[in-house]
Amino acid sequence: MKGGKVKLVLIALVTACMVFPFSFSAMAALPGKVVIGGPISLSGKFAKEGQQSVWGIKAMEKWVNATLGGVKIKGKKIPVAYKYYDDESKKEVVTNLMERLITKDKVKFTLAPYSSGLTLAAAPIVEKYGVLYNSHGGASNRIFEQGFSFIVQTLSPASEYQTGPLEMIKKIDPSAKRVAFLFQDNEFARAVAKGAEAKAKKLGFKVVFNRTYPKSARDLTPVLTELKNAKADILIGGGHFADGQLLAKQLDDMGINLKLVSILVAPTLPNFYQALGTMAESYMAPGQWGIGAKYSPAAAKKEGIPYFGPTQKEFMKYFLKESKGVKPDYHGAEAAAAFLAYVKAIDAANSLDPKVVRKVMNKLHFMTFFGDWKIDPKTGMQIAHKMVVLQWQGKKLQIVWPPAAQTSKPFYPMLTIKQRKAGKLAIVK
Amino acid sequence: MSLLELKGVTKRFGGLVAVDHVDLVINEGERLGIVGTNGSGKTTLYNLISGVYTCDEGSILLEGLDITNMPAYKRAHLGLARSFQIPRPFGQITVRENVAIGALFGTLIGEIGEDEALEIGEYYLEKVGLYPKRNEIANALTPIEKKLMEVARALSMKPRLVLLDEAMAGMNPKDIDRIVEIINKIHEEEKISIVSMVEHIMRAVVNFAERVVVMNQGKKIADAPTQEALNDQKVIDVYLGRFALEEQNA
Amino acid sequence: MEFLRMFSGDLINGIILGAVYGLMTMGLSLIFGVLKVVNVGHGAFIMVGAFIAYWMFTLFGLPPLLSAILALIVGIALGFFFYYVVMKWLLEAPELSTLLATFAIGIFLAEVAKAVWGPDYRGYSWNVGSLNLGVTTIPMAKVYALLSSIVIAVALYLWFKKTRAGNALRGVVEDKEGARVCGINVEGYYALSFAIGIGLTVMSGVFITLFVPVGINPYMGEVYTIKAFVIAVLGGLASPWGAFFGGFIFGLVENGSYAILGLIPGVEPFSLTQCLAFAILLVLLLLKPEGLLGKK
Numbered sequence: 001m002k003g004g005k006v007k008l009v010l011i012a013l014v015t016a017c018m019v020f021p022f023s024f025s026a027m028a029a030l031p032g033k034v035v036i037g038g039p040i041s042l043s044g045k046f047a048k049e050g051q052q053s054v055w056g057i058k059a060m061e062k063w064v065n066a067t068l069g070g071v072k073i074k075g076k077k078i079p080v081a082y083k084y085y086d087d088e089s090k091k092e093v094v095t096n097l098m099e100r101l102i103t104k105d106k107v108k109f110t111l112a113p114y115s116s117g118l119t120l121a122a123a124p125i126v127e128k129y130g131v132l133y134n135s136h137g138g139a140s141n142r143i144f145e146q147g148f149s150f151i152v153q154t155l156s157p158a159s160e161y162q163t164g165p166l167e168m169i170k171k172i173d174p175s176a177k178r179v180a181f182l183f184q185d186n187e188f189a190r191a192v193a194k195g196a197e198a199k200a201k202k203l204g205f206k207v208v209f210n211r212t213y214p215k216s217a218r219d220l221t222p223v224l225t226e227l228k229n230a231k232a233d234i235l236i237g238g239g240h241f242a243d244g245q246l247l248a249k250q251l252d253d254m255g256i257n258l259k260l261v262s263i264l265v266a267p268t269l270p271n272f273y274q275a276l277g278t279m280a281e282s283y284m285a286p287g288q289w290g291i292g293a294k295y296s297p298a299a300a301k302k303e304g305i306p307y308f309g310p311t312q313k314e315f316m317k318y319f320l321k322e323s324k325g326v327k328p329d330y331h332g333a334e335a336a337a338a339f340l341a342y343v344k345a346i347d348a349a350n351s352l353d354p355k356v357v358r359k360v361m362n363k364l365h366f367m368t369f370f371g372d373w374k375i376d377p378k379t380g381m382q383i384a385h386k387m388v389v390l391q392w393q394g395k396k397l398q399i400v401w402p403p404a405a406q407t408s409k410p411f412y413p414m415l416t417i418k419q420r421k422a423g424k425l426a427i428v429k
Numbered sequence: 430m431s432l433l434e435l436k437g438v439t440k441r442f443g444g445l446v447a448v449d450h451v452d453l454v455i456n457e458g459e460r461l462g463i464v465g466t467n468g469s470g471k472t473t474l475y476n477l478i479s480g481v482y483t484c485d486e487g488s489i490l491l492e493g494l495d496i497t498n499m500p501a502y503k504r505a506h507l508g509l510a511r512s513f514q515i516p517r518p519f520g521q522i523t524v525r526e527n528v529a530i531g532a533l534f535g536t537l538i539g540e541i542g543e544d545e546a547l548e549i550g551e552y553y554l555e556k557v558g559l560y561p562k563r564n565e566i567a568n569a570l571t572p573i574e575k576k577l578m579e580v581a582r583a584l585s586m587k588p589r590l591v592l593l594d595e596a597m598a599g600m601n602p603k604d605i606d607r608i609v610e611i612i613n614k615i616h617e618e619e620k621i622s623i624v625s626m627v628e629h630i631m632r633a634v635v636n637f638a639e640r641v642v643v644m645n646q647g648k649k650i651a652d653a654p655t656q657e658a659l660n661d662q663k664v665i666d667v668y669l670g671r672f673a674l675e676e677q678n679a
Numbered sequence: 680m681e682f683l684r685m686f687s688g689d690l691i692n693g694i695i696l697g698a699v700y701g702l703m704t705m706g707l708s709l710i711f712g713v714l715k716v717v718n719v720g721h722g723a724f725i726m727v728g729a730f731i732a733y734w735m736f737t738l739f740g741l742p743p744l745l746s747a748i749l750a751l752i753v754g755i756a757l758g759f760f761f762y763y764v765v766m767k768w769l770l771e772a773p774e775l776s777t778l779l780a781t782f783a784i785g786i787f788l789a790e791v792a793k794a795v796w797g798p799d800y801r802g803y804s805w806n807v808g809s810l811n812l813g814v815t816t817i818p819m820a821k822v823y824a825l826l827s828s829i830v831i832a833v834a835l836y837l838w839f840k841k842t843r844a845g846n847a848l849r850g851v852v853e854d855k856e857g858a859r860v861c862g863i864n865v866e867g868y869y870a871l872s873f874a875i876g877i878g879l880t881v882m883s884g885v886f887i888t889l890f891v892p893v894g895i896n897p898y899m900g901e902v903y904t905i906k907a908f909v910i911a912v913l914g915g916l917a918s919p920w921g922a923f924f925g926g927f928i929f930g931l932v933e934n935g936s937y938a939i940l941g942l943i944p945g946v947e948p949f950s951l952t953q954c955l956a957f958a959i960l961l962v963l964l965l966l967k968p969e970g971l972l973g974k975k
Contacts, residue, residue, distance in 0.1 A: 048798065185950060213949045216902045218891050221692045222937030223949050225685050225815065241800040242894025249802070249893050253809065253818050266800075275802025275893045421806075479860055505862030519853035530850050533843050534862030543841055586862060 030078060034071050034352065036061075036342050037083030038111035039097035039122070044089025049114045049331040052323075053137060056332030057082050057111065059318035060339040063310050071346045080343060087113050091121045098122040102129045108354050109134070109342045112151075114331070116140035116158075116188060123148050132354045136338035137331065141191050144381040150354065152361055152375050153382040154338040158188055159195025161286045162236045164389045165262040166196065168401040169234060170203050172412055176259055180209035180232035182223065182247070183264075184239020192264060196236055208232050213243070220247060224254045238264035238285075245275055252279050252417050259413035260284060268329070268390055268397070281394075282414040282426035286387040288330040289370050290397060291316070293388060293405040300367035303404070309340040309368040337370035344373075371405065394427040430493055432457045432590055432622050433478070438487035440473050447473040449647035450487065455590065455622055460613075462638030462655065463626045470647040471626055472514065475592055479511040480504045492589075508536050508589030512582075516575035518567035525550050525563040528582045535586025546585075553581040556618075557611055573604050577611070584615065590622040595633050602632060609636050631659070643667075686938040688815030690931065695821050697930025698828035699883070699890050701923035704907040704914070705835065706880035712852050712917030713872035716766065716777045720785020721907050722900025724754065724877055727788060728884020729895045730796065736803045743805055744823060747885040754881030758874030766873060767866075785900070792897035802893030824889040831879075832923045839919075848872060852917060913960045915969055932956045 041050030061082040064070060070079035083105055087094045094113050101107045102125070110126055112119040112135040119138025123146065126133040133151040135143060139158045143151065169176055179200050183189040189212075200207055209230040211223050227235070235251075235258050238244040244266025251261065266272050267285035293312065300307035310318065315336065319328045328336075341361075346352065349360035362377035365384060374384035389401035391411060398408035411426040435453040439446065448470045455461055465471040476482040478489065480501030488497045496504055510531070519527050528550030532541065541549070554560045557577040562570065570578060583591050593612065609632070616623050627633050634641060634655065641658035643651035645667050651658045658664060703725060710718050718724075728750045735741035735749065761784055769776045807819040839845035850858035851868050859865050887903070888895065906929070914925025936955045940948035 045798075185947075211949065212947055214953055216905070216953070217949065218887075218902065219692065219696050219934065221815070222689045222934050222952070225688050226937075226941060229681065229685070242896065242899065245800060245802055245893035246891060249804075253816065255816050269800070271799050271801060275800075275804070277804050279804065481856065481860070500864075501859045502862050502864045505860060511860045513857070517854045517857035519850050519857065521853060522849055526846070526849075530846055530858075530863075531861050533846060538862060543843070543846070582861065 030073060030076060031352075033079045033081045034109070034346065035081045035083050035105065035107050036109045036111060036339060037081075037101055037105065037107045039087035039094045039101070039113045039118075040084050040111075041089040041114050041118075042086040044087075046089040046114045046118075049137065050086075050089070052329055052332035053114055053335035054084060055319055055322040055326070056328060056334075056336035057084075057339045058322045059315065059332075060309070060336045060343075062322075063314065063318050064340075064343050067310070068343070071343055073346070073350055073352060082339070083107060084111075087118065089115075089118070091118060094118050094122050095125060098125045102126070102131055108132065108352065109346070109357075111136060111335070111338055112138055114138075116143060119143055120146075123151055126150055130354060132342075132358060134338040134342060136334045140188055141195075141381070142187075144376075144379040148380070150358060150380075152341075152358070152380040154341050154370070154373065154385070155288050155334040155382060156385045156387045157195075157381055158191035159198075160387055161192040161264065162196040162262060163199040164286055164387050164401050165234070165236060165260060165284060166199050166203055166205065168389060168410060169260060172410065173259070176233035177204070177206050178208045178231065178233045179205045180227055180230055180235045180237075180258075181207065181211070182209070182227065182235060182237035183212050184237075184243050185212040185214050186239055189237075189239045189264065193237075213239075215239070215243070217243070218246070220250050221254065224250055224256060228254060228256050232258060234258060234260040234262075236262050238262075238266060240264070241266050241269065241271075244285075245272060248272070248276060248280065248283060252276075252420075255417060257414075257416050261414060262286060262389065267392065273392060273395065278423050278425065279417075279420050280392050281420050281424070282392060282411050284389055284391045284400070284410075287390045287399075288385075288387060289333040290330065290388050290390050290399045290405075290407070291327065292407040293369070293371070293399055294407065295367055295369055295371050295405055299404050303367065303372075305372070306366045307368070308344045308366045309337075312369050315369045333370050337368050337373070340368050340370075341373055392426065394425045431455065432459075432492060434490040435478070436488050436490070438474075438477055438489065439485050440470075440477055440482055441485050446647050448477060451644075451647075451649050453642065453649065453652070455624065457589075457622060458616075458620050459622045459624075460616055460637055460639045461622070461624045462634040462641045463624060463644060464634060464641055464658075465644030468646070469644040471644045472594075473647075474644065475511065475594065475626060479509055479592060502534070505535060505586060505588075506538050508587075509592070510535065510583035510586045510588035510590070511592040512576070512579040512594055514594040516572070516579050518570070518575055518578060520566070520568040522567060523564050524559060524567055524570065524578055525554065527567050527578060528554055528585050531582035531585035532587070535588060537587055549587075550581070550585050553584045554578075556584070556615060557581045573600065573608075576608070580608075580611070580615075584619070588621060590624065593623060593625045595625050595627045605632050606636075609633055613637060635659075682938060682942070684814045685941075686935070688812075689938045690935045691812060691815055691817070693931040693934030694927065695817065695825045695930070696890070696934055697927035698825045698923075699886055699926070700906065700910055700930045701914075701926025702828040702831060702886055703880070703883040703903060704910045704922040704926050705832065705919040706876040706878070706883065707907050707911050708914065708917060708919045708922040709879065710873055710876035711911070712919070713848055713876075714766070714770065714869055715774075716770075716781065716873075717774075718876070718880075719778055719782040719904070720788065721781075721880060722902070722904035723785035723788040723792075724757070724880040724900070725884040725887060725903050726792060726895075726897060726900040727757070728754065728881040729888045729899065730792065730884075731881070732885040732888040733801050733803055733895050736805065737801075743820075743885050743889055744827065747827065747882050750885045751878045751882040754878035755874045757881065758877030759870060761877070762870045762873040767870070770869065785904075789897045789900065796897065798896060798898075800893070801895045803888075804892065805889070820889040820892070824886045827886060828923075831882075832920060835879075836920055844868070844871065909957065909960060913963060928959070929956055932959055 065079045069077035085097045108131045110133050114137035116138040119135050120143050127148050135153045141157050183193045244263045262284040267283045273280045297307040345357050345361050349357040365374040372384035376383050386402050388399045388405050390397045391400045399406050400410035409428045431454045433455040437450045440448040463471050529546040532546035532549040638655050641655045643664050651661045651664050731750045732743045732746045735746035809816050809818045847863045910925045910929050914921030933952050933956045936952050937948050940951045
């Protein structure tokens with residue numbers, strides 16, 4: 001009898017020893033922290049935007065851990081960590097670093113580098129390893145036409161860049177039907193133009209002028225002479241920093257007065273106002289986001305969707321701490337939002353399996369300080385986030401569209417050249 | 430004091446000794462002829478004197494001043510002028526401008542302006558008989574006219590010593606005579622030292638030089654008044670009847 | 680007729696643009712003509728001039744026409760500096776060395792500019808009114824650029840013809856050795872030519888800002904380097920006033936052809952104006968391989 005009891009105890013002990021470590025490893029299957037990361041440009045031509053992105057993401061890393069304790073999986077809170085390397089704004093470095101992040105650092109939730117070109121460069125690698133990829137700095141539609149199944153987008157795609165002004169005009173002045181397009185001849189601007197043209201058609205605008213100018217053009221007078229004759233109500237166009245500034249300057253030089261002008265990129269920088277002075281008043285530009293955007297829990301409630309992440313004020317606070325006082329621009333905001341999207345999706349999926357999370361993302365529609373977030377299930381493209389329209393009013397950049405985000409009503413129609421020369425400011429009463 | 434003195438001047442190119450310890454004295458107002466075939470070292474000697482090459486050994490004194498290491502352009506300011514075997518005109522500018530450049534940068538450098546330089550240039554163009562062609566583009570001249578233009582340009586520099594490269598192979602006797610006549614006349618009027626360098630065309634040497642130096646394989650093998658040098662046995666041996674040939678063709 | 684109005688407006692703008700193009704290329708031609716050096720870093724020096732115009736105006740309110748003089752002085756100083764520190768040692772070396780050296784100098788300048796002034800795009804507004812010519816309105820700043828370019832080109836021409844230094848340079852360009860034995864300090868004139876060439880280039884940067892007063896940044900020079908090269912070849916690589924005339928023609932064609940090309944349906948005229956300008960260059964080169972005022 002005694003031997004039998006001992007045998008039983010022994011078997012129980014052995015079984016326990018065998019089961020016990022398994023249950024431990026089942027618990028250890030949940031890592032100590034969830035690493036979200038990616039290559040980002042801290043040197044080279046995208047250094048400025050890359051630095052903004054890093055500050056934004058780091059700010060969110062701290063907010064998530066401080067406020068939420070991290071992500072919540074199966075009832076357990078796991079802190080998040082951000083891992084990044086400098087990609088020097090170079091394609092070859094991006095691909096190397098992405099391989100490293102995935103294979104060595106075992107990152108399953110990756111953030112894309114800054115710019116459409118670099119975003120596209122790393123996409124095949126992510127696809128190869130079956131990990132997630134969130135684009136926060138790559139707006140080109142082409143990225144999402146390649147058939148990748150693991151990439152998602154947080155910022156608005158290129159095709160949506162200049163649709164806001166058209167929607168805005170339709171609402172505040174339906175009689176202004178004559179629209180002119182003048183874009184720089186580069187891949188991104190072409191995607192923007194395509195989207196804008198389609199929207200114009202849909203909303204019933206008359207396209208009276210549609211031209212491009214080459215990247216190297218330093219004198220737009222011939223094409224602007226033609227534009228003058230077209231007698232348009234609104235002008236939508238631009239390309240990059242330098243040519244955008246040039247376009248604005250030469251519109252004034254040639255005496256072309258329009259009711260609304262929305263130019264890509266250039267007017268979003270303080271240098272635009274510094275270069276043009278009060279001639280810059282009432283110029284508009286699309287932006288992914290602007291300081292003071294009115295996205296908030298209340299606004300989300302109005303739309304009937306949940307709000308996630310810090311408020312505008314909280315974001316500002318955390319960002320300024322990371323940047324040591326440098327104000328955020330939309331580069332920082334969109335990167336932060338991408339990080340938040342991951343946290344929200346992981347929470348919703350209650351899993352760290354990229355496939356599962358990706359599937360859950362298809363059902364999500366929420367708002368952050370950056371705006372709405374909802375993706376197209378097939379391509380992963382962002383379909384709910386709206387570009388804001390920014391306008392120079394009284395030496396400050398105000399958000400004038402969409403209504404959910406606006407900090408000031410739009411100043412319409414634009415101040416004439418004469419008025420701006422006289423120093424009049426575009427302040428909405 | 431002599432005008433120009435070379436002491437033990439030597440120049441090597443790799444293993445080849447082009448000029449081999451040459452001593453030479455040129456006096457004021459002399460008419461000197463340097464004779465030697467291709468490879469005798471006479472062109473190298475000219476380049477050493479004018480400063481295009483630097484000596485490996487030896488020294489060059491201009492009126493007692495050591496100019497051995499002085500750059501070519503500075504020697505020009507001190508009064509050394511030179512023409513080339515194949516004329517080197519400033520091709521795309523006019524003849525009178527070509528010659529005026531000589532005046533601007535010769536011994537009168539800094540003392541005269543554009544207009545004076547053009548005047549001096551035209552004076553010497555007249556002397557060599559090129560005045561009618563003064564407004565033509567230099568490249569448009571015939572080879573002998575280019576040669577004369579170079580002479581005029583060298584003279585415009587108002588030099589103390591003119592080194593003329595008379596390589597006249599292929600020129601007809603009438604042209605040779607014309608050049609020699611011009612040079613003699615200039616010597617009479619300007620009272621400057623003129624050195625004329627030829628291969629072996631006796632016409633030019635005999636009618637011009639008071640003294641002849643003969644070069645062979647980098648060394649000086651004769652240095653004497655003209656007739657004496659030409660009758661020197663060493664010289665005859667080297668040229669082996671080539672003189673006789675020339676005499677026949679003259 | 681609408682077309683004639685547009686066309687004449689384009690031509691006028693083309694002439695003004697051409698003058699600035701020409702001025703910008705003269706330095707390049709001068710350096711090549713005398714030193715046989717291709718200054719690949721050309722655009723960077725234009726950038727330096729542009730920044731001089733910007734800072735002098737923004738900090739001290741100095742009008743660009745005055746900063747142009749400062750730019751010339753700075754450019755000459757830079758030219759002497761780079762000649763004695765870099766170029767002098769490479770003159771006897773194979774052409775590739777000078778190409779690499781000037782390329783490196785260009786990049787060096789751009790990076791220093793970026794480090795000191797940041798990569799941001801800057802601009803300034805010099806408002807001196809505009810000229811209404813009926814067919815087109817031209818800002819006075821551009822008119823000043825046109826007038827200044829012509830004055831400078833004429834001054835340079837006279838300098839070459841009438842001064843001792845100018846004549847020396849003409850000699851050096853034609854025949855180095857001949858010049859040397861005539862008493863010309865060839866090496867010294869190399870330095871002077873390089874310095875003046877760079878001086879002209881930096882100064883042209885100021886005039887370019889009269890034309891394009893925005894978008895000033897460390898990397899702005901690249902566009903101009905390519906254009907300057909094309910114009911220099913068009914005008915005869917070694918001839919500064921060939922470059923000037925070449926610039927005129929290039930600007931004229933680039934702008935003037937817009938209206939004509941616009942008549943062709945379904946065509947984006949602007950991109951074609953560049954093609955047309957290059958095509959004309961090719962035709963001209965076939966007809967006169969040494970360029971407009973180049974020497975055979």
